[in-house]
Amino acid sequence: MNLPLAGLRVLDMTVVWAGPFATVLLGDMGAELIRVESLQHPDINTRGQPIVPAAALQGAGGSAYPNKDPGKRPWNRNGIFNATARNKTSVTLDLMCPEGKEVFFRLVQQSDVFIENNAADVVENLGITYDVLSKVNPALIMISLPAFGQTGPYRHFKAYAVNMEGVIGHTLLRTYPDSGPTETTATFVADAAGGASAAFAILAALQYRIRTGRGQCIEMSQAENVTHYLSQAVMDYSMNGRVQTSLGNRHPSRAPQGVYPCAGEDSWVAISCGTDAEFEALSKVIGLPPDPRFATASGRHAHHDDLDQLISAWTADKDHYDVFHRLQQAGVPAGPVLHTGELFTDPHLNARGFWEQVTHPEAGTHLYPGPIIEMTKTPLHIRAPAPTLGQHNELVYKQLLGYSDTDYQRFVEIDMIGDTYVVARHDP
Amino acid sequence: MAAALEGVTVLDLTHCIAGPYCTKLLADYGAEVIKVERPGTGDPTRRLAPFLNDEPDLETSGLFLHLNTNKKSLTLDLKTAQGKAIVKDLVQQADILVENFHPRVLPALGLDYDVLSKVNPRLTMTSISNFGHTGPYRDYKMTEIVAYAMGGVMQATGMPDREPIKLALTVQQFFVGNVAASATLGAFIGAQLQGAGQQLDLAIVEIEAGNQDRGVSNLACYQYSGDPTFRRMRENIRSILPNGVFPTSDGYVQFAGTQPTWWERVCLMMDRPELAKDPHFVDPESFYQNAERKAEVDGLLLEWTMRHTKREVMETAQHFGYLTGALNTMEDVFADPHLAARGFFAEVDHPVAGCLKYPGPQFRMAKTPWRAGRAPLLGEHNQEILCGRLGYSKEDLVLMRQQGII
Numbered sequence: 001m002n003l004p005l006a007g008l009r010v011l012d013m014t015v016v017w018a019g020p021f022a023t024v025l026l027g028d029m030g031a032e033l034i035r036v037e038s039l040q041h042p043d044i045n046t047r048g049q050p051i052v053p054a055a056a057l058q059g060a061g062g063s064a065y066p067n068k069d070p071g072k073r074p075w076n077r078n079g080i081f082n083a084t085a086r087n088k089t090s091v092t093l094d095l096m097c098p099e100g101k102e103v104f105f106r107l108v109q110q111s112d113v114f115i116e117n118n119a120a121d122v123v124e125n126l127g128i129t130y131d132v133l134s135k136v137n138p139a140l141i142m143i144s145l146p147a148f149g150q151t152g153p154y155r156h157f158k159a160y161a162v163n164m165e166g167v168i169g170h171t172l173l174r175t176y177p178d179s180g181p182t183e184t185t186a187t188f189v190a191d192a193a194g195g196a197s198a199a200f201a202i203l204a205a206l207q208y209r210i211r212t213g214r215g216q217c218i219e220m221s222q223a224e225n226v227t228h229y230l231s232q233a234v235m236d237y238s239m240n241g242r243v244q245t246s247l248g249n250r251h252p253s254r255a256p257q258g259v260y261p262c263a264g265e266d267s268w269v270a271i272s273c274g275t276d277a278e279f280e281a282l283s284k285v286i287g288l289p290p291d292p293r294f295a296t297a298s299g300r301h302a303h304h305d306d307l308d309q310l311i312s313a314w315t316a317d318k319d320h321y322d323v324f325h326r327l328q329q330a331g332v333p334a335g336p337v338l339h340t341g342e343l344f345t346d347p348h349l350n351a352r353g354f355w356e357q358v359t360h361p362e363a364g365t366h367l368y369p370g371p372i373i374e375m376t377k378t379p380l381h382i383r384a385p386a387p388t389l390g391q392h393n394e395l396v397y398k399q400l401l402g403y404s405d406t407d408y409q410r411f412v413e414i415d416m417i418g419d420t421y422v423v424a425r426h427d428p
Numbered sequence: 429m430a431a432a433l434e435g436v437t438v439l440d441l442t443h444c445i446a447g448p449y450c451t452k453l454l455a456d457y458g459a460e461v462i463k464v465e466r467p468g469t470g471d472p473t474r475r476l477a478p479f480l481n482d483e484p485d486l487e488t489s490g491l492f493l494h495l496n497t498n499k500k501s502l503t504l505d506l507k508t509a510q511g512k513a514i515v516k517d518l519v520q521q522a523d524i525l526v527e528n529f530h531p532r533v534l535p536a537l538g539l540d541y542d543v544l545s546k547v548n549p550r551l552t553m554t555s556i557s558n559f560g561h562t563g564p565y566r567d568y569k570m571t572e573i574v575a576y577a578m579g580g581v582m583q584a585t586g587m588p589d590r591e592p593i594k595l596a597l598t599v600q601q602f603f604v605g606n607v608a609a610s611a612t613l614g615a616f617i618g619a620q621l622q623g624a625g626q627q628l629d630l631a632i633v634e635i636e637a638g639n640q641d642r643g644v645s646n647l648a649c650y651q652y653s654g655d656p657t658f659r660r661m662r663e664n665i666r667s668i669l670p671n672g673v674f675p676t677s678d679g680y681v682q683f684a685g686t687q688p689t690w691w692e693r694v695c696l697m698m699d700r701p702e703l704a705k706d707p708h709f710v711d712p713e714s715f716y717q718n719a720e721r722k723a724e725v726d727g728l729l730l731e732w733t734m735r736h737t738k739r740e741v742m743e744t745a746q747h748f749g750y751l752t753g754a755l756n757t758m759e760d761v762f763a764d765p766h767l768a769a770r771g772f773f774a775e776v777d778h779p780v781a782g783c784l785k786y787p788g789p790q791f792r793m794a795k796t797p798w799r800a801g802r803a804p805l806l807g808e809h810n811q812e813i814l815c816g817r818l819g820y821s822k823e824d825l826v827l828m829r830q831q832g833i834i
Contacts, residue, residue, distance in 0.1 A: 063655035079651065167753045168761055200610040225791060238786070252477060261591070376541075
């Protein structure tokens with residue numbers, strides 16, 4: 001059996017995290033992804049800064065590069081980009097010049113899908129809206145993922161996921177209950193949500209096209225999409241006018257639930273007991289004597305602080321994997337709060353073959369997370385490393401689009417085809 | 429208007445959150461989703477708060493109502509011979525089956541992929557489980573906080589001098605369902621074109637480990653340099669650009685900035701244009717990794733934000749092109765002018781819960797729009813499916829109800 005999406009060609013003008021996640025899901029399932037990139041306009045939130053100032057490499061700033069060395073072509077050595085760009089190809093073109101527009105239209109003619117997640121007015125300014133592109137390819141499926149949508153008073157707002165999440169109510173629902181929202185880190189779940197929904201939207205449109213032959217345009221406000229994830233709080237306000245506040249690590253009905261300190265530096269375990277049986281099992285493992293305060297679920301809620309202290313006293317000198325296994329084997333949901341390095345050595349993820357070793361021509365050989373989707377008849381893998389900038393120019397321009405060697409050379413001369421950002425060129 | 433997934437039939441054996449969000453997406457965009465529920469009690473989510481007026485009722489759980497829009501409800505006891513036979517009959521006519529039982533459940537019932545694929549070789553079967561169908565942790569239990577802990581991003585969330593913290597509510601389970609929906613459609617499209625289906629073995633722990641929210645970035649940075657880039661940090665002093673949560677006169681906003689050229693936007697929004705080219709701020713030694721200079725800038729910022737509401741700060745900052753979002757409560761969200769202008773919240777009527785506002789389309793398809801619909805009552809479609817589709821008589825249903833089969 002072929003990979004499920006073999007034969008599907010996607011033009012990929014995505015940036016940052018949400019768009020690239022959508023296309024990696026499609027690419028992992030076998031779709032052909034053509035990343036359209038510009039030598040004139042590097043996006044620093046995608047492949048990183050073309051020239052990395054030394055000062056920016058201090059602290060965690062250089063962590064995306066092999067041994068913190070950006071090298072001569074940092075845009076090909078950025079791990080954050082490389083991890084999500086596997087199974088994709090890269091061509092360069094300049095949409096601001098007429099030749100580039102023509103190349104792009106030829107690509108659109110040959111493609112099934114066009115996805116972009118630039119700011120809301122970019123495609124309009126570039127003259128590549130659905131109105132224009134559907135004349136070039138009537139069966140095209142096009143999707144845009146502006147932060148707040150293409151209409152409405154916030155349509156020109158620019159936002160990372162964390163900003164959108166604030167506006168739709170997530171940030172205030174995830175703070176520590178005893179301190180304000182300034183006391184926590186940024187999160188970007190809107191990106192994860194946006195990518196997953198965009199992939200779904202494309203496939204839904206594809207199903208419609210398989211049935212009818214018709215393409216269409218799709219718009220997704222990333223902020224609206226992720227609002228669904230806050231279901232309980234949304235519906236509580238909708239039904240009861242209640243404004244929910246953050247429970248932190250606690251749960252509305254399961255107690256005790258929390259994160260408890262274990263032996264070693266910054267080592268923790270998450271535990272969550274939902275029933276009398278689970279609590280009895282927990283008590284037996286940690287040697288808690290019967291206590292009328294904790295006999296019922298409501299008692300455990302009322303005395304949660306006391307329970308937390310008793311549990312912490314037990315976990316404090318134990319390895320978090322040991323606590324995990326002992327509690328799970330007794331039937332209690334528990335899990336170590338794993339650090340990044342621990343994921344790579346985790347026995348379960350390794351047994352499942354989750355890590356894949358990939359050699360990238362300019363970044364070297366590393367382990368990467370494999371596809372998060374497991375299919376039993378057509379196993380998904382990393383088939384190719386992330387593309388270097390413009391790596392597939394010859395393949396796409398000459399073989400797919402049919403340009404001659406002369407045309408190709410001309411495009412090189414006008415700085416449309418290449419492998420180095422214009423701003424990063426060093427004169428000899 | 430047409431629906432994108434018109435003509436696609438899904439047999440939905442899921443319960444709780446991840447599985448049902450997957451099948452909600454399929455249903456909302458036009459698939460026929462037959463949700464199989466336990467007779468009498470139904471999906472356990474029917475017992476979860478919030479309830480309308482805080483009065484527990486099988487038909488008024490807000491979470492259930494939202495998660496199960498546009499689905500049909502069929503009650504079936506899968507442990508009975510008749511229940512199993514009905515499942516197989518429905519599988520014969522279905523394109524997709526989604527389930528999220530523990531891996532041992534369906535094999536024990538004789539309803540695993542080996543059996544069902546013989547009934548319908550074109551079936552796409554999506555199985556969602558905590559740890560997958562293989563591996564040393566296969567039989568372990570999982571809840572939202574355990575999933576997040578083991579995915580590796582929880583340790584990067586929160587403050588460095590205290591315990592890591594999860595995200596709100598059951599955000600990760602919604603994410604799992606979201607991924608499962610795209611995987612299911614991908615596999616289904618392949619099955620259609622190739623004439624044969626397959627089973628998907630989706631492990632929540634893997635979806636968490638490959639999480640696009642900082643997870644993949646940390647994994648890559650760790651491999652490349654030994655240093656994961658996102659961690660629990662008290663202060664982000666990468667540059668003097670405003671980053672993080674700042675108080676306003678009536679709440680908070682979140683600023684985010686990475687590009688050095690945006691310093692000018694910051695100065696404009698604070699109405700201090702003269703600082704845009706001031707070497708005291710723009711020299712690289714001042715601009716990057718300078719705690720003292722950052723404290724100065726934060727002070728200037730606070731002077732400005734505390735004189736305005738969160739919405740004013742957001743609108744002014746965005747006007748000048750700086751990434752900013754207000755930190756809204758649900759009350760703010762429902763009153764937000766942008767979401768109102770977009771008509772995002774959809775009013776849907778329900779026989780027991782009444783008319784309520786629900787989150788609207790996840791995305792907008794021009795030719796095949798999202799369907800606003802309601803969740804089913806428990807067993808609401810028993811007759812339609814068992815009699816209308818499978819040919820049972822009303823008397824058969826009476827007998828099955830007495831025997832607890834439906």
